Amino acid sequence: MSFVKRNVVLSAARPATATSATAAQTKSEKQLQPGLRPSPVDGRLTTSTGTSSLDQLLAGHGGLPLGTSLLIEEQGTTDFSGTILRYYAAEGLVQGHQVHVLGYPADWKHQLPGLAAPDKKGKAAQPMAPPEDKMKIAWRYESLGNNQNAAAARGEASPGATFCHSFDLGRRLAVSSCPGVVHPMPSTGPPTLDRISNSQTPSPFKAIIKHLRTQLETSAPTTIHRLVIPSLLSPSLYAAGCGQPSEVLQFLHGLRALLREHSTRLTALITLPTFLFPRSSGLVRWMELLCDGVVELIPLPATPAVAAPTDTKTVDQPQGLLKVHALPVYHEKGGGGAATSSFRENLSFSLSASKGLVIKPYSLPPMVEEEKPKKENSPASTVKDGIDF
Template sequence: MSFRRRQEVIGGAPSAPSPGVNSSRNPVLGAPSRGPLSPPSRAPLRNTPHVNPTGPSPGLHNRASNNDMLTQHPGIRPSTITSQPTLSTGSADLDRLLAHQGLPLGNSLLIEENGTTDFSSVLLKVYAAQGIVHNRTAGKLNTHVIVIGSDQHWGRQLPGLYRGSSKEQKKNKVATNESKVTVGNINDSNLKIAWRYGLKKDSPSEELSDPSQTYPNYQHAFDITSSLLPAPAANEMSFVPLNVPDYSKVMLHIQRIISQHQGKLIRIVLQSFLNPAMYPPQLIQHNQSLNFIKSLRHLLHNSPNISLVSSVNLDLYPRHNALVTMIEMLFDGVIELKPFPPELVQMMERIYKNQPAKIKQGFLNVLKLPVLSESGLMVIKEIEYCFKNGKKKFEIEEWSIPIDEEEEERSTTKDIEF
């Protein structure tokens, strides 16, 4: 009795060992000498395991036939509420929080941050990186990022794609190998049973109903400890300097870049708005800055392919400042990042010392949601969500007050003793 080695392609040419794999541990066997197996008789078996989960569905093919950029772009999907074209902010949890599964095109998002932390810049970077990744995955330039107030150095700091933990990477490798037509895979008894009882029939429709399958390249996970390589090129990202006497020059510069990139999705990043370290004094005047935001708002509302994400530091401009109130009025969506006070951080570290994943970093308040707030819906949610900036993603969860079980136990014991 002879055994055929698993992972070996039937009838195929022996594949070259993949880089990083020790070829001595993966010897090429003489499979062709054993004669090819009859593929037609195994057709049902071949079809089921080879459905590409990330492949385009028939619906996508129809959309692709449309020449319109908005429908062709892999990074655009309809809003789940208003059906408006929507793009991903680069953070799946933030997309969910915005209620549209992203930021509707022609809308703006303001991220306010308290304290000396810089969580908002992480969100801005994943927003920009998501646009660049769409260029890379589509194989053509379909997105352009405009960064106001920063230079190329900022572009080089964009996070790279998250490849998964070492465990997940190993798992993915196994899954990729298993998807190949090998003797081991075909002999898999589970698949035979599944095929016999028709259990695999439902899988294509299940895939279609899953949004991540319908829009496979809509959003990606980013690893903030890595860098996006290669760094964004000049045809992917432009920088608008702020060393100008007034904002009209900035607006002209932005409009020129947009006209140079017709037919592309434009993502505008406005980092640390009104930060005196980046903005010259003449641009911090309230009427100048409000005029600038008004102009950006007008540009966004009249362009179907532009979106804007900005950040502002609330330590420099507190929320009770009238200027911040007016800026909030002019943005379509506003969220506030409020890091926990040190006492709460210490308490969480004590309570969750065995479950570090449960330790969050701050509150996330929702002040405005794109489209919904303008229509009169009350969406203000304060101290209802919390966030954690992890390596894999910017997590946003509903906030629940941590329960100090030790404290509770102590008080119960005391009562009994008493």
């Protein structure tokens, strides 16, 4: 009995010119822009947030799907969410995307973290050459180990392209050498704490939506845009009129319409200080409904450092808890296997200059009982169970 390939269609061979033209057309259609890859759940295009552990949390898509927004709420006066915004903007500039910054001045781009130095110890192993002698019985399993061909068949980017870069908070990103561009948005108004006197001033949110729509329509169809909205409704960045529910909800409605209209070109990352606007208020709940994903950061109280800062146990200690309130869902099956497990697990996060923001399951450290010191100089007692021998 001989092994013969089945399901082989016998037909006349096509001309070489037609075959090459069809292959070139198929390759051009499947080639993606830098920083994009299809979701393993439903194949829609995704982009990285600049934080690898956050990408793995988003409903199993492995990144932030294009045409969606992510709201990051933070309790307390820390700025962990601001660090996530910097990673998000830096990743877009390195990939050649257009980054639109709201509220911050143009000098904010000089505060972005730089690329981390490559690890000399962890050199990538060179791929082994395929053996010349192949088993005839395993002809159908030849392509299983070829990741490059599998990636090309799925329409992914080239294997050499990096989807999520590693950044170092101790460095600064050279914006002039990055292919991406930072676009400052129209001013959000003079920041003030007096809400009564400036309550009649017009909100700049309508001008921002108009400006963003113009940028999307005038740019190339293949250009990817990222919108950075830091500390939404904070009185230090936004005028008093922006805090009105009629203004901010209309702004989020307009942003949601732009995300759905340009579902293959635009993403948005929004942060909200919940110590100023708690989740118990109706305004914040409506804002959560208008965003595709909602994540809350709860910093833990700082403890005095007993060990040295170089201690690995001290560095890896969680600095806060992370709660997932909503994740993008695109179909009736739930949007990915990671969505259900992320809601049930207790997650924590830690931030370091070299590793960045790392999200992992939260677990209490094991309890170690203190050993009672033994009395060396105490004489041996001859009393046992109250009886003296």
